Structure formats: C-alpha cells, structure tokens
Amino acid sequence: MARVVVDVMLKPEILDPQGQAVQRALPRLGFDGISDVRQGKRFELEVDGPVDDAALARIHELAETFLANTVIENFTVKVEEAAELAAGAEK
Amino acid sequence: MARVVVDVMLKPEILDPQGQAVQRALPRLGFDGISDVRQGKRFELEVDGPVDDAALARIHELAETFLANTVIENFTVKVEEAAELAAGAEK
Amino acid sequence: MSLDTVENASKTPDVELPWAELGLKKDEYERVVEILGRRPTGAELAMYSVMWSEHCSYKSSKVHLRQFGEKAPQSDAMLVGIGENAGVVDVGQGYAVTFKVESHNHPSYVEPYQGAATGVGGIVRDIIAMGARPVAVVDPLRFGAADHPDTKRVLPGVVAGIGGYGNCLGLPNIGGEVVFDACYQGNPLVNAGAIGVMRHEDIHLAKASGAGNKVIMYGARTGGDGIGGASILASETFDDAKPSKRPAVQVGDPFQEKLLIECTLEAFAEKLVVGIQDLGAAGISCATSELASNGSGGMRVELDDVPLRDSTLSPEEILMSESQERMCAVVEPSKVDRFLEICEKWDVIATVIGEVTDGDRLEIFWHGEKIVDVDPRTVAHDGPVYERPYARPAWQDALQADDANKLPRPASSDELKQQVLALVGSPNQASKKWITQQYDHFVQGNTVLAQPEDSGMIRIDEETGLGVAIATDGNGRFAKLDPYTGAQLALAEAYRNVATTGAKPLAVSDCLNFGSPEDPAVMWQFAEAIRGLADGCLQLGTPVTGGNVSLYNQTGEAAIHPTPVVAVLGVIDDVARRTPVAFQEEGQLLYLLGDTREEFGGSAWSQVVHDHLGGLPPKVDLERERLLGEILISASRDGMIDAAHDLSDGGLVQAVVESALLGGKGARLVVPDGLDAFTFLFSESAGRAVVAVPRSEELRFNDMCGARGLPVTRIGVVDGSGPEARVDVQGEFALSLDELRAAHEGTLPGIFG
Amino acid sequence: MTARIGVVTFPGSLDDRDTQRAIRLAGAEPVALWHKDKDLKQVDAVVLPGGFSYGDYLRAGAISRFSPVMETVIDQAQAGLPVLGICNGFQVLTEAHLLPGGMLGNDHLHFICRDQKLRVENADTAWTSDYEAGQEIHIPLKNMDGRYVADEYTLDKLEAEGRVVFRYLDFNPNGSLRDIAGITNEAGNVVGLMPHPEHAVEPLIGSGRTDGLPFFTSILKKLVAAS
Numbered sequence A, B: 001m002a003r004v005v006v007d008v009m010l011k012p013e014i015l016d017p018q019g020q021a022v023q024r025a026l027p028r029l030g031f032d033g034i035s036d037v038r039q040g041k042r043f044e045l046e047v048d049g050p051v052d053d054a055a056l057a058r059i060h061e062l063a064e065t066f067l068a069n070t071v072i073e074n075f076t077v078k079v080e081e082a083a084e085l086a087a088g089a090e091k
Numbered sequence C: 001m002s003l004d005t006v007e008n009a010s011k012t013p014d015v016e017l018p019w020a021e022l023g024l025k026k027d028e029y030e031r032v033v034e035i036l037g038r039r040p041t042g043a044e045l046a047m048y049s050v051m052w053s054e055h056c057s058y059k060s061s062k063v064h065l066r067q068f069g070e071k072a073p074q075s076d077a078m079l080v081g082i083g084e085n086a087g088v089v090d091v092g093q094g095y096a097v098t099f100k101v102e103s104h105n106h107p108s109y110v111e112p113y114q115g116a117a118t119g120v121g122g123i124v125r126d127i128i129a130m131g132a133r134p135v136a137v138v139d140p141l142r143f144g145a146a147d148h149p150d151t152k153r154v155l156p157g158v159v160a161g162i163g164g165y166g167n168c169l170g171l172p173n174i175g176g177e178v179v180f181d182a183c184y185q186g187n188p189l190v191n192a193g194a195i196g197v198m199r200h201e202d203i204h205l206a207k208a209s210g211a212g213n214k215v216i217m218y219g220a221r222t223g224g225d226g227i228g229g230a231s232i233l234a235s236e237t238f239d240d241a242k243p244s245k246r247p248a249v250q251v252g253d254p255f256q257e258k259l260l261i262e263c264t265l266e267a268f269a270e271k272l273v274v275g276i277q278d279l280g281a282a283g284i285s286c287a288t289s290e291l292a293s294n295g296s297g298g299m300r301v302e303l304d305d306v307p308l309r310d311s312t313l314s315p316e317e318i319l320m321s322e323s324q325e326r327m328c329a330v331v332e333p334s335k336v337d338r339f340l341e342i343c344e345k346w347d348v349i350a351t352v353i354g355e356v357t358d359g360d361r362l363e364i365f366w367h368g369e370k371i372v373d374v375d376p377r378t379v380a381h382d383g384p385v386y387e388r389p390y391a392r393p394a395w396q397d398a399l400q401a402d403d404a405n406k407l408p409r410p411a412s413s414d415e416l417k418q419q420v421l422a423l424v425g426s427p428n429q430a431s432k433k434w435i436t437q438q439y440d441h442f443v444q445g446n447t448v449l450a451q452p453e454d455s456g457m458i459r460i461d462e463e464t465g466l467g468v469a470i471a472t473d474g475n476g477r478f479a480k481l482d483p484y485t486g487a488q489l490a491l492a493e494a495y496r497n498v499a500t501t502g503a504k505p506l507a508v509s510d511c512l513n514f515g516s517p518e519d520p521a522v523m524w525q526f527a528e529a530i531r532g533l534a535d536g537c538l539q540l541g542t543p544v545t546g547g548n549v550s551l552y553n554q555t556g557e558a559a560i561h562p563t564p565v566v567a568v569l570g571v572i573d574d575v576a577r578r579t580p581v582a583f584q585e586e587g588q589l590l591y592l593l594g595d596t597r598e599e600f601g602g603s604a605w606s607q608v609v610h611d612h613l614g615g616l617p618p619k620v621d622l623e624r625e626r627l628l629g630e631i632l633i634s635a636s637r638d639g640m641i642d643a644a645h646d647l648s649d650g651g652l653v654q655a656v657v658e659s660a661l662l663g664g665k666g667a668r669l670v671v672p673d674g675l676d677a678f679t680f681l682f683s684e685s686a687g688r689a690v691v692a693v694p695r696s697e698e699l700r701f702n703d704m705c706g707a708r709g710l711p712v713t714r715i716g717v718v719d720g721s722g723p724e725a726r727v728d729v730q731g732e733f734a735l736s737l738d739e740l741r742a743a744h745e746g747t748l749p750g751i752f753g
Numbered sequence D: 001m002t003a004r005i006g007v008v009t010f011p012g013s014l015d016d017r018d019t020q021r022a023i024r025l026a027g028a029e030p031v032a033l034w035h036k037d038k039d040l041k042q043v044d045a046v047v048l049p050g051g052f053s054y055g056d057y058l059r060a061g062a063i064s065r066f067s068p069v070m071e072t073v074i075d076q077a078q079a080g081l082p083v084l085g086i087c088n089g090f091q092v093l094t095e096a097h098l099l100p101g102g103m104l105g106n107d108h109l110h111f112i113c114r115d116q117k118l119r120v121e122n123a124d125t126a127w128t129s130d131y132e133a134g135q136e137i138h139i140p141l142k143n144m145d146g147r148y149v150a151d152e153y154t155l156d157k158l159e160a161e162g163r164v165v166f167r168y169l170d171f172n173p174n175g176s177l178r179d180i181a182g183i184t185n186e187a188g189n190v191v192g193l194m195p196h197p198e199h200a201v202e203p204l205i206g207s208g209r210t211d212g213l214p215f216f217t218s219i220l221k222k223l224v225a226a227s
C-alpha cells in the first residue's frame, strides 16, 4: 500500500483570508521574518496496489475533477516515499 | 527567500469527517482502489532570510502553539527545495 | 494481555486492576467486587468506572437533586419528567415539547471549536432520543475577562464551534447568554440547550423491553477518541499541572448527525422503534446498561459487531469510547429489515449488535467469550451516593457586609451620563451581535423571535400559530452573594423573559455549574442553589423537567462563581401576538411595571464602575413575578402593548437603550417622583419590565394593572427617529442613538473582530 | 393549472422544506426530489435549496454536484429547464459549471447571518420577472462560503451581458467580487444567489419581510403563461 498526497492551494491571484489571518497573528505571537502565508488543503490517499503511471494518471484526474476546483485552485500530486513517511512522522 | 511547509493532519485516532466524505464519494465517481482518505491543512510560509536551524526551530514552535492544536492534530515541518518547487509547479 | 473473561475473573481473584487510574475510589471498587461477588473483568471495570463517575452518576449531587421531584409543583403539562434523556411538556393541540440544557465546559477549554461543537451534538441527540424533531438551540456561555488573551483563543473557537455544528444541522439558534468574568478564566462555561417538538403519541423512551427484540447501533463508527473517559475526567478538578488529565477531545461530524436526525425521525414515523438511547458520555457502556435497566429484561451484546473505525481497539476501549454521532435503537425482529433500509437510504451505517433477553443480566461477548455479566441496574442506577459535607463559607458574611449600596454614586448629571455610556458599552452589557450573527436564526422557517429578543420563539403549527418560547438566564455574581436567592433570580429572570414576549411559562430545565464538590463551601453553594431553585419552581408552578450538573469547574483552589443557569420554556397560542423588544412607533407611552428599590449588590453598575462584588443581591418576590407575567401575557394577547423589555442586568437604562436601538426610535424619560435619577436608571430590582403602550390603549392598560394591583409608573414616551433620535433623561442628560450605538455595538468587534 | 416545482433534497440540505413552503405560499405545487433519483418527476422547474449538503466537506457543493439527480438537472438546465440555486444550491451550480466562477469562504472567516440589502440588477430572468430592475430589497443571508470569485474576464463578461442578477448594497457580507450576490447563465433560465428568498415570504417569520416571494411568483407566472 502506498500513499499519494494531493496538495490543493488557492490560485495565487485569489485572496486567501485564512493565510492572511495567520500571517497577521504572527507578530502578536512574537514571530517575524515571515513575509507571506498561504493556507491550502492536503489530501492523503492510501492507494491499494502499485502506484504506477496509470494509477497516478487516475489520481491526477481525480484531483482535477474533484479534489480541486480548477476555477479557483491549483493542485500537485506526489507519491510519498517510505523514507519521507518515516522522516515526516509525528512530532 | 525560502518556503517552509507545515502540514497539519488530524491524529490517526481522531475522526476525520472531511476525509471520510471524500472517500465515500469516490466509488460514485468511478474511482476505486483508494482505501483511505485523510484531509488536512497545508501552510506555505515564505521565510525572509536563511532557513537555518534556529528559524526551523521557531517555525516548529509556531506550528505547535498556533497552526496545530496538538490535542487533536499532528504536524510536520519541511523546507521546500527549489527543485521541488519547480517540479510541483502549478498544473 | 490475554482476554479477561468473566470465567477468568472468577478464577483469578487476586489480579490487580487499575481502578484508581480509571477514577474509582477504593471503597467504590470494593463495592463493585461486592456486587459481582468476584473481581470485575477489565471490561466490567471500564463500565463501572465511567458510569460511576461524577459526570454520569451524579454521586455528589443526587441527594440534593431529589428536591426537584419532592417539591415538584402539580402540573398537568408534564408528560415525562426527570430521569429520561429530556423532559417532555404538553403544549396543547396534541403537541409535546422536549427541551434540555447541558454543559460541555471542560472540553471547550481544551479545544474550543470541537468542544463546543460536540456539546451541541450531544444535546441534540438527547432531544432526538425522545422522539422529537429538534427545532432550535440556545447557548448560555461564560468566559474569562473579555480582554484576557486566552479569551481571544477560547471565545472565537467556542462560538465558531456552536455555529459550525448547529448551522450545519439546520437548527436555528434563538437565544443564550454571553457573560465575561475573571472567575471563568480557566473554566469557561459552555452550556448548550435544545428544543424538540413531537406529537404526544410519538414520545419515545430509553428502554429495552420485549425478549428477542434487536439492539441496533447506528450512526458513526466507534473510534479511539474520547477514550480514557472524558466523563471521568470531567469529574475531577481541572488542574493545569497535570496535562495528562486533560480530557481527550472528540471531533464532531454535524453532517453525520443531520443524517441521524432524518433517519431516526423516519423510523419513528413508521413506528419501528421500541426504545432508543443516544450515545453520549460513557458511550456503549451507558447506552446498553441504561436501556437494559430501564426495560423489563436483560440484554446480550456481541461487541464484535460494533462497527469500528480502528480495528485495534480493545473491548474495554470500545465500551468506553465517546465517539460522537451514534445511537442505539431497540427494534422488533420483524421490523429490523425496514429499519436498516431507512438507515441505508440516509447512508447511515447500522448494525444489529445484540438482543433483549428474558433474564435480568447484561451480558457482553467478545470473540465468543463472555467479558461482561452484570446486573445492568447496578451499573446504571446503583452508583455511589455521597452526602458530601457542606458548610457556609467563612467569607460569606464579610462579602455580604461589603454593601454595594454604599459605593460612591455619580455626583453630577455629566458623570451619570458617562456611567450610562460605560455601562451599555461594557462587555457584559454590550450588544452580542458579533457572536449571534454567526448563528443561523432563520433555518426551518419558523423563527418568530431570536436574538436579541427577551426570549426566542418558534412557531410549531403553521395553521394555528401555536408557538413555544425559551429563555436561559443565570447570574453568577448574584449567586455568589447568596446562592439561594441567586438561583431564584435566575429562575425569575428567565420566567420574566418568556412572559415579556407574550408566552406563558410552563416548565424549567437547568444547568448547574459549580466548583469542586469536595470543597464544603462549594457544596454549600450547590445545596443552597438547588434549594432555591426547587422552592422557586414550586412557587411559580413550573416543574423542573431535567437538567445537568457540571462540577469541578475549578482551577486549583479557585472555583468559579456558583452559576446555576435556568431555562424556562413557555407556550403561546398564536405567535402573531408576540411582543418584541424594539420600540415600534413614536408617541407611544412608556410604562415601568413593578417596584424600584435601591438594590445594587452584584449589579452591572457596581461591576462596571467600581469593579465591586459585595452586599446582597436584589430581593426576589415570585408572587410578584407571576403577577407581572400575567399582565404581560394578557397585554400581549389583547393588543395593549407594542413593545416590552424585561429589566435585568444594567437596569432600566440598559433596557430602554436596547429597545431604542433595535427600533431605531428615541425615548424621552422623566424620573418618577420618589426616585432619584441614579436609582431609576441603574437599580436592578427584580420583577420589572418596561412596556410601550399605544395611546389608544392607555386607559385599558392602566385599568388592568390597577385592578390586579401591579404598580405601574408612566416614565416617558417613544420619541424621535432618524439621526435626531436620542435617549433623553429629562433634567439630566441626553445621548444620541448614534453615540449609544457606537458604544453598545462597538465593544465586541473591537475586542474580537 | 399550476406549476410543479421540484426541490432537491441532498443529504445535508436544510432549507428544502422551507423552500417547499415558499413555493406553496406563491401558489405553485412543490415536488420533493431525492438526490439518488435521476427522475425529476416531470417538474417544470427545479430549486436546489440551501444547507450544508455533505457537510460542505471538501468544498461547498462539490460532492452533491456528482449526485444522480444532478446528471439530469445539468442536462435539462442546458436544454432550458428553469433552475434556481439558493446558497448551497448556488454553490452546487458553480461546481457543476452551470454558472461561471466559484465560491470561497467568507473573507472575514466567520459564518454570517443577517438581513441583507440587495439591488435587483436583472429583472428579466425566469426567477426575477416580478421584480423591477433597480429595485432594492432585503433578503436574509446566512453562509460560511459566500465569497463569489471569478477571473476578471469572466466578471467583465457577466457585467457586459447583464448577468449579474443581484448585488449587495451598503455592506458586502462575504467579500464577493464586485459585490455580486447572484448571477444567471446566458439563457437566463439558471439563477444562483447566496441570500435566501425562501426565508422572506411571511410577515411574521424570520426577518419579517416578504421581499423573497417574487422569486416564486415570477417562475409560476412564467410557467403558467407557457403552458
């Protein structure tokens, strides 16, 4: 079983008030040096079977038609490697 | 300027209604072979200056105290490499 | 560890079980052993520990709560009383109404959004479990100081959670409270109430009867959230030093709950359900033991059949899980298929997990082995009962002696004016619109009155206009000064709020929020408050139909103010006769009903101007409240008044300013003979309301009050609209509505926006 | 002869019964439609009601848009069937690309419920003929994801073709671009808006105004005239 990650972010020209709210809060929390924050969605899909080109193509289509609304959002599809899985483990 | 990505996901034992709703819709859309979907948040932070250990430690703290509620969520912090930035560019 | 079966437990009496970790006291554990005649299995221990927690067993409060039954007034309206998921009241025309208030205080401090959201979810399931369609929610809330940084974390999350869940369920939010006080800093109070409506014949109860009937679990899958027993942890002092004690928080799924509502109501409509119980605190432990012990026989449950979200859960965890959005129904075998079909229609997972048996045991199996074999009554009803020691605290006398009536009063008209502005703009008296506009008031298309009216009102029959009203009130400052009177003042205010809108008060629910019962001073406050409320309900003829106790609202030694929150439900024959708060027409006469005395103990004025809490709270006269209520109801029915507003915190000036701002119309006020301007404006004497009377009704209205012996004083006239409108206290000062609006409506957005 | 107007119930629809009531009060016959049914029961028009279908999970309207009933609605809308999307219904219509643009979370990040002032910009659609162009009305608004966005080209096109049907007045409650509260398709048979006309049909209830009733009388007149 493998994990495929689809990240969906608002298109850059679209206002992201959530990201802005985070950014505005930073100075209050004592954080500076962060010039922009954007907030998007992350989908982790557990795929049965091999993640070959065909499977990725299908997930790409899924992202395009369903997980993202391409009128307002961009997306990326990535296979999460086992190594990364371990590295990115809960902190 | 560099980009640091904070991914925030509900802890595995916590119900993820959004992910479930997505997963349940998949068969209707003609997608099978995906055994689980979890939906989380992705924050893209544009950091001024170098992303050294000190900067990462501060972002880690930011994630822990503000971007995630660690009662119910886990998070990961990653520096996005230029290469990745290019590869993952808008599709 | 290998499976701890009943057989195994009998054979290994000496195995040590973690009873202390699960919150049981030594004597309680010994009692379990005595009941069973052997040591409990791990699963049995899990059940007893959650069910005997303070939160589920009411072990500290039970001996006092009995008064609500013992002193219950004779009332024909009561169809189902205390003890069921929620009380049920007859409102006429064949309709019955169920309502209840519950607390979700501790989880809301830890995770404000989800804590508050699941609080709404829980109370709504109680309503569905009675057979009713939920029609509205209310949310009495209390937070620490408005300008404290942590309040900025807690309040927006709580409000978003209540809105997020209730809005998504399609329930109009029609009332509540928002109170700020430093005493709630580490212990915010998130109470949530719901109302449901059904026909008399649709009332359902939580009982499993009829051997062979099937027990069906439906709704969300059971997961690992809330394990560790949020209910156990809500039963202990909240102590920052021990993060491990922080209750696990669950994530709510309002969408799933909406499906639960629809599919449950469809099953009720087809008469498929013999008994029903929601799964809240203590999860399956609670649902199975309560269903079984309220029924005639026993129950056998196959725990393997419970749909799980996480296949690694142990049977103990499954029994204790507090996953949200689950229900349990008892259904005759011939109707099971149809029941499952309806669930399927609504995409709700449903599984038969057991059946009602002839015996009187609750038996639970796991992998074919018996892991629970108990008399369900011992789990559900025979929990420990404590007679906790209580004593009037040593500081009470000094507190009461610190008389607020002696505080320096404004020395000039200008100072009076400044204090009025400060009052209407103070966080507690300011407009709560920033909060309430995050709630849907309109959904279901039956909302007659919602915030900021004195009570929320819902039409329940489109043909006849029959409606119900609800108000929730509490005043922890009054209760701190005198818990007996404080509880009665809360009751009186909610009663008055309902009557002010034209509805007849019928019944009461409450949510009693207090500190640690292990502190005799807190226990005294609790005992006094209950005594006051029970006496008050007897006198007003409004029975308590149910409620909730939340103890351990305390951080270290510091307990919250004793905070009994009272909800009063009323009925109105025709909602077209309702009376709104807003001034309607210029030229109408303003009358003050009731007596005004120098009563400033615990008042908003003493808090805002002097940051003072001391003295005695206002006197209560419940006969007067009843009379005032009758006058307000008659006046509304007979069209004698066009607007009315009850007087409570902030006194007359607060009420007049609110009515003026809402109606966009000014008022000219004359200080009546025998009163000074300060007392006239700021006194918080109970039993009062201000009404706007059309000139054509003046005689009739005065005659009615005179004939019934209610003091009535003409205090002015509705006057002015548009940019010129002012609240003008003649001979003292005038403030434009614009100025007042800026002060009243600017405060919360200024802090939280 | 009266008209039959369908109201779709998705899982999580909330204002479906209220919309049926509004249709009834206007004098037409409401017909309940179910999301799993492709059959539109030969209704003369369809309303997609407000609510949180599928909890608004993923994106508001994104999951409902793929329901069986929507297959038929999309086909027939393209063939001219009058369709009105209110709030969540509007979101479904944009997700289904029957209307251009998309809906995002309110710019202030809160749910908002208020009596909203609007101007009717286009009184020629199937659903607005009983208003007058330029008329100012008050309709309750309640939403979390009410921010209408589209690219500049699309916005300009909508304006140029008179397809902005309603605009927020005095106060933009959600950050919608160009204060847009509602739009229509090229043919004028499909209309979507965020505010809730079905909650402004009785003098006693809700906001206490009846400014929403003309939606339902407009369509009724049109359908009766056509038959």
Ligand SMILES: Nc1ncnc2c1ncn2[C@@H]1O[C@H](COP(=O)(O)OP(=O)(O)O)[C@@H](O)[C@H]1O
Pocket (backbone or CB within 6 Å): C138, C139, C140, C141, C173, C174, C175, C176, C177, C178, C432, C435, C436, C450, C451, C452, C453, C454, C455, C456, C472, C473, C497, C646, C648, C649
């Ligand atoms: N959290 C809340 N949720 C809903 N309505 C609220 C809330 N807080 C206050 N309100 C409403 O605002 C109005 C004013 O509140 P309050 O001053 O406490 O009323 P009263 O003094 O009449 O009891 C009432 O209609 C009340 O129901």
Ligand SMILES: [Mg+2]
Pocket (backbone or CB within 6 Å): C453, C454, C497, C645, C646, C647, C648
């Ligand atoms: Mg009031």
